[in-house]
Amino acid sequence: MTVELVHVMRMPIRWGDMDAMGHVNNTVYFRYIEHARIGWFEQAGAMPDPTGKGPVIVNAHCSFIKQLTYPGEIEVRTLVGPPGRSSFEMTHEIRLVGEDGEPGALHAEGGAKVVWVDFPAEKSIPLPDAIRRLLPPANLRGQ
Numbered sequence: 001m002t003v004e005l006v007h008v009m010r011m012p013i014r015w016g017d018m019d020a021m022g023h024v025n026n027t028v029y030f031r032y033i034e035h036a037r038i039g040w041f042e043q044a045g046a047m048p049d050p051t052g053k054g055p056v057i058v059n060a061h062c063s064f065i066k067q068l069t070y071p072g073e074i075e076v077r078t079l080v081g082p083p084g085r086s087s088f089e090m091t092h093e094i095r096l097v098g099e100d101g102e103p104g105a106l107h108a109e110g111g112a113k114v115v116w117v118d119f120p121a122e123k124s125i126p127l128p129d130a131i132r133r134l135l136p137p138a139n140l141r142g143q
Contacts, residue, residue, distance in 0.1 A: 007040035007078040024068040036076035062110030082138035086124040
């Protein structure tokens with residue numbers, strides 16, 4: 001599947017992100033991913049409208065590769081996959097920013113399936129053309 005980098009966001013690791021084990025709690029990684037996802041939706045002009053239409057996630061996942069600890073800064077890279085009828089996949093890479101200001105090794109990778117919905121009707125709808133234009137084209141089989 002073709003994916004495309006669409007958004008990069010940096011954020012600090014906060015003292016309160018850590019747990020009793022002395023590292024960032026696994027639930028906080030989902031907050032980092034959520035913050036980056038919403039940042040891209042804002043940039044794309046695609047914020048959810050509870051009285052209208054917009055994106056929801058129908059599943060979420062995260063693989064924890066290396067521990068993060070306070071203090072520090074992370075960079076979250078958001079990638080998107082090709083569109084389906086009403087959905088697309090988002091992937092996020094979480095990297096620790098080094099002392100040189102550059103993102104380093106991958107610490108976690110996660111993502112979600114995003115579905116466009118009509119909130120009052122409680123059902124999926126086709127992705128808007130404006131969103132489709134922001135996604136990589138679907139691979140055509142046999143070509």
